[in-house]
Amino acid sequence: MTLIRARARAVDAVAASERAASFTRRSIKSASKLDGLLLAMTMLDLTTLEGKDSVEKARGLCRKAMRPYVGADLGVEIPPVAAVCVYPSLVATCIEALKGSGVKVASVATGFPSGQYPLDVRVEDVRRAVADGADEIDMVINRGAFLAGRYDEVAEEIRAVKHACLRADGTLAHLKVILETGELETLDKVRLASDIAIEAMASVDDELGVMAREPFGAADFIKTSTGKVQPAATMPVTLVMLEAIRDWHASTGRIVGMKPAGGIRTSKQALHYLVMVQETLGVVRVPGWEGSPWLTPDYFRFGASALCNDILRQVAWLKRGTYMAGYDFSES
Numbered sequence: 001m002t003l004i005r006a007r008a009r010a011v012d013a014v015a016a017s018e019r020a021a022s023f024t025r026r027s028i029k030s031a032s033k034l035d036g037l038l039l040a041m042t043m044l045d046l047t048t049l050e051g052k053d054s055v056e057k058a059r060g061l062c063r064k065a066m067r068p069y070v071g072a073d074l075g076v077e078i079p080p081v082a083a084v085c086v087y088p089s090l091v092a093t094c095i096e097a098l099k100g101s102g103v104k105v106a107s108v109a110t111g112f113p114s115g116q117y118p119l120d121v122r123v124e125d126v127r128r129a130v131a132d133g134a135d136e137i138d139m140v141i142n143r144g145a146f147l148a149g150r151y152d153e154v155a156e157e158i159r160a161v162k163h164a165c166l167r168a169d170g171t172l173a174h175l176k177v178i179l180e181t182g183e184l185e186t187l188d189k190v191r192l193a194s195d196i197a198i199e200a201m202a203s204v205d206d207e208l209g210v211m212a213r214e215p216f217g218a219a220d221f222i223k224t225s226t227g228k229v230q231p232a233a234t235m236p237v238t239l240v241m242l243e244a245i246r247d248w249h250a251s252t253g254r255i256v257g258m259k260p261a262g263g264i265r266t267s268k269q270a271l272h273y274l275v276m277v278q279e280t281l282g283v284v285r286v287p288g289w290e291g292s293p294w295l296t297p298d299y300f301r302f303g304a305s306a307l308c309n310d311i312l313r314q315v316a317w318l319k320r321g322t323y324m325a326g327y328d329f330s331e332s
Contacts, residue, residue, distance in 0.1 A: 006151070006195035011187040011240055020235035023276040033271065034076070034318050037311050040270040041068060043297045044081040045106055045259070047305050049113075049227070058090040062097035064330055069312050075319035081308065082297040085138060087112075088129040095133040106136035106176070110161055113180070113226035115140040119157055126164040130173045137165055140178040140226055141193065147185070151196055158200035162220075172210070175201060176221035176259055176301075181237045182229040190237055194244035197222050198256050205254075216286075219298060221257035227303065232262025235276060242280045245294075249284060255293055261303025267314040270307055 028036065046065045048057060061084050069078045083104035084094055094105045107129040111117030117125075126137050139161045145153045158177055165173040177197040181190050201220045205211055210218050222241055225232035238260045245256045260273060277300055282292040293299050309329040316324045 006192060006199050008188060008192050011191050013187050013236070016187055016236045016239055020239045020276065023235065023279065024272045026272075026275050028271060028275075030318055034315065036271050036274055037267055037315055037318075038076070038079060039295070040267070040274060040302065041308070041311050042079050042082060043301050044305075044308055045083045045085045045261075045301050045303050046081050046308060047085040047227070047261075047303055049085070049087060049108060053087060053090060055090065055093050058084075058086055058093045059097050060330075061086070062094055062103070064308070065103045066098065066101045068308055069329065073320075074312070074316055076315060078312065078315070082301055083136060085136075085303065088125055088132070088134075091129050091132040091134045104135040105133065106138055107134040108138045108140070108226075110137075110139040112138070112140050112178075113228040115142045115180075116144065119160060122157075123160050123164045126161055130165055130167060134173055136174045136176060137161070138176045138178055138223060140180060141197070143180055143183045146189075146193060146196075147183075151192075154193075155196050155200040155203075158197055159204050162201055162204040166208070172208070172218050174219050174221070176223045176257075177201065178223045178226055178261075179241075180226055180229055181224045181234075181241075182231045187236065187240050190240050191244055194222050194241045195248075198244060198248050201256075202248075202252070202254060215253075215288075216293075217254040217256065219255070219257060221259050221299075221301065223259040223261055223303065225260075225262040225303075227262035230263075233260035233264055233303075235272065238273065239276060239280065242277065246281055246284060249286070255286065255299060257299035257301070258294065259301040259303055264302055264304040265306045265310065267307070267310050270302060270304075270311070273302070 065081045065084045080103050083106045085106040088107050091107050109125040109129050110122035162175050165175050179193045184190050205218050277294050281294040312329050
């Protein structure tokens with residue numbers, strides 16, 4: 001068993017809330033707003049995680065992902081989203097539908113959303129999704145173990161899941177570790193869970209020799225929520241997680257991605273999050289990068305399907321001066 005080094009640290013909740021609120025008060029000019037909205041579109045993980053999901057719904061989601069708006073009347077080209085996120089049983093369908101598009105396929109696994117299944121079941125869930133072609137795995141930690149103080153157990157489970165992301169060709173599917181921050185109770189615990197997840201994933205990189213091929217690490221993520229628990233993503237929680245990523249990069253030079261998920265439904269919210277990323281991580285200079293790696297879909301994602309159509313409505317407003325009706329856009 002690998003003992004984690006991460007230790008609890010106090011987070012000033014009042015200061016974090018005030019700092020997070022300050023990002024909502026930035027003035028953004030129209031041209032920059034349009035650029036920000038199109039950037040946010042490229043960072044979306046379009047998601048369907050319902051009991052009524054079907055092959056037909058997954059294919060529709062893939063069509064939406066590749067071409068969020070069908071038409072040429074917005075006055076600007078709308079880019080495809082970053083990924084679709086589905087249950088493991090639909091991975092193969094999405095791989096086929098998205099072939100050649102560049103849109104990734106992510107799959108939730110590990111007993112989503114509870115994380116309470118036996119570890120061998122969770123690991124097999126991941127192996128099957130990876131074997132079917134998943135580019136990314138969104139796993140959820142066992143919050144019961146974490147809240148009981150069994151931190152090494154949580155870390156070992158993350159390590160086991162990351163090992164299961166190993167493909168036959170020796171490459172790794174990217175891993176996103178969902179903390180389910182709405183159940184972690186305090187920002188102190190959010191920070192500790194972030195540090196544990198980051199350290200556990202990095203330890204597998206070291207074990208597998210990933211750093212020899214990828215100087216910044218395996219492009220893994222920490223993620224706020226499943227979207228099944230409220231509150232889901234909030235700006236103070238995301239800020240604390242971004243600061244964990246910043247501090248990890250400062251001490252190791254490695255880059256970890258961030259995915260706020262759940263509750264981000266409007267373009268205005270998305271822009272607030274992008275401002276927060278820019279002012280927290282965008283100022284960090286990374287050798288070999290022009291600009292910030294965290295302002296790219298490689299290292300920042302939104303788990304927010306409802307956001308897609310609101311971005312389209314806001315783009316229409318900026319380009320045409322009128323809002324389009326909700327029925328002008330497909331749901332999937």
